[in-house]
Amino acid sequence: MAYLQGLNQSVLRDMMLQDIKSQISSLPKLINHNNGDYHFGMVLDEPPKSHWMFSLPLNKLYIRMHKTFNIDVKFKTKLPIQPLNLRAFLCFVKDVSGPVLRCQNHLSTDPIRDNQGMRESLLRCENPNTSYCGTSQGKSIEERYSVLVPLNMSRSSHLGGGFVRQTLAFSFACQNSCFGRKETCLVFCLENTTGDVLGQQVLCVKICTCPKRDRNQDERHLESNKCKTPSIASEDEESSAKKRRRRTLPTDVKEENESNDSTDVQPVPSDWEVTRSLDGDYRLVVKCPKKELLLQSIEGMIEKTAVELLRNPHNIKIRQHANHLLSLKSMFFFYFDLIYLYLILIYRLILLISLQKAL
Template sequence: MTMEEQSLDDLTLSQTMPLCQESFSEWWNTVSAPPLSYITPTVINVPEETWKTDGHMDMLLLNDHSLTEVFDEELFELPPPDVSTMDGVNPTSSTVPVTSDYPGEYGFQLQFQKTGTAKSVTSTYSEHLNKLYCQLAKTTPVEVLLGKEIPLGAIIRATAVYKKTEHVAEVVRRCPHHQNEDAADHRSHLIRVEGSQRAQYFEDPNTKRQSVTVPYELPQLGSEITTILLSFMCNSSCMGGMNRRPILTILTLETAEGLVLGRRCLEVRICACPGRDRKTEEENSTKMQSGTKQTKKRKSTPGSSSMKKSRPTSSAEEEDKDVFVLNVRGRERYEMLKKINDGLELLDKDRKPETRVKHEFVLPSSGKRLLHRGDKSDSD
């Protein structure tokens, strides 16, 4: 027999059980409890329709405003994330981006180096057309000028969009050929920032537009401008990419939270010979602007009448060889001049048979008919 079994056998029932109960009741009475008058019960207004005739409640409708005020439905919902505190978040952009210039309170401006229109230049800017011409994957310096000091943490964002309205909703991307040749993570981006390890590439989740940002650096000592280096990684004529559709590049000055402080927009053409294309397009633009004045001057000069007056002095052979072209504005004038020309053509046709008839009558020397080979005479 173990010691535990011996201890259990030696136990005897205590005769002081009532004393324990009395001590517990005495202890219970010593516990202080607030009176019922201090307890404010929560009154629930239950409509009478919920009670049955047998005294039991079928369903409790919690329509009381006191309960709804106590329980918060948004208690277990997480608060929305703060976009401004998240690192590397691209702020949302509109479907149709704004392409108008906005210098803002800081006087945001862009400048380009004057390289001229030589064939050897890799990039050149036309102030007359507000257009940048550059070669594929060649570094193009862009100078940023501000009127006053900007807050710390500002960035510069570059975004490419199509110029024409029918293409503005489409995203500007590189052609598949140049994408496959590139091994970079951001190989689908058209615009790149060179010379900076802090450049970041974004793609908007709503519009799918691509952009690149670079932190704004203060001008160096003795300078007022900050230079950023851009590269365009596809030609404007690439099939499957821009496909000869003109594009615009939007450069915006933004805060770290994505607030736009300034905006500049310019047209960009990526081609093999920027100097030649710039010179050609500037000449065509100048001709189109001065074309209306030249046509008015030509109309005022009576050149057609003088040409017609000089025709009788020339010989018939020279008139047949010379052909003149006259530009006429207006349908009525054209019909009138056409009738005059048709009448002169008829006169020329009438004159030619007369000369042939004269020669036919002049050729025979007498009234006798000329005999041809195989013909017989009247005497025969």
């Protein structure tokens, strides 16, 4: 303490600036963190029938080139309140030092812009206050191609508790095939005005022509790798294990062939959609043959949610879900009553026309 008290204020300021400069001038690390205690996070909600898809088990976004996707940045305000920016950039998963650049084919077809940095940047942000930073030789966080977006500190979130949530729109100007199909990820950094990284979130990205096909292939490949378990037992151990299994099985039961693809879980119907966002929420789209069955399903969800709300009365998300279900039920009755009245009016109109013709 005596040493620190004896230091000049300018020396302390230079030490802090040097630490910040070394942080933003270093190579990116592909890890999620909240060093600034801002509870920084990204929420990616996949809309139905969109041109991009998200794989929850792979934490990976699949999207076409020049197609826009929306992602919400959320963080918690702290005192003293300071302006914050979001920096986003692409990075190779297996080579963080290699800059991700546009290919010459797509670059040549892009018209000349006033903002040359935007033309050369593979990542685009549709927000009007976006700044394009970096150079083609940049490798560190500060020097590589990136987009910098000032965040609106006054946009409160429905989560409450001092959270701020803002929607940002991004797109890509090249595909993974342009640079040898290398695996890429999108890095989001929460920064203050001096460039200090307060939080970071990493999202794997594949820019391709057929997002649905590539996502399904990668998820099947992941499941097949999980099913494969390397055998370390010797042949003698395997034979003895088979003998033990034969002794325990009844004589009238035949051994079934083992299969890596066997499962007791029934597949989701093709006309249903089950997705999950980055913040853990689930979305279910179903088709129901009768309105009575749909109403019963809604009432069942209301009952289960009410029980869960009694167990967790202070959970804001459960309370909001219960309110949404009650609103859905009210809208359900309103629309069907409206349709019923509409049919009655049509019936009376037809009856009136028939009577007029008869007279």
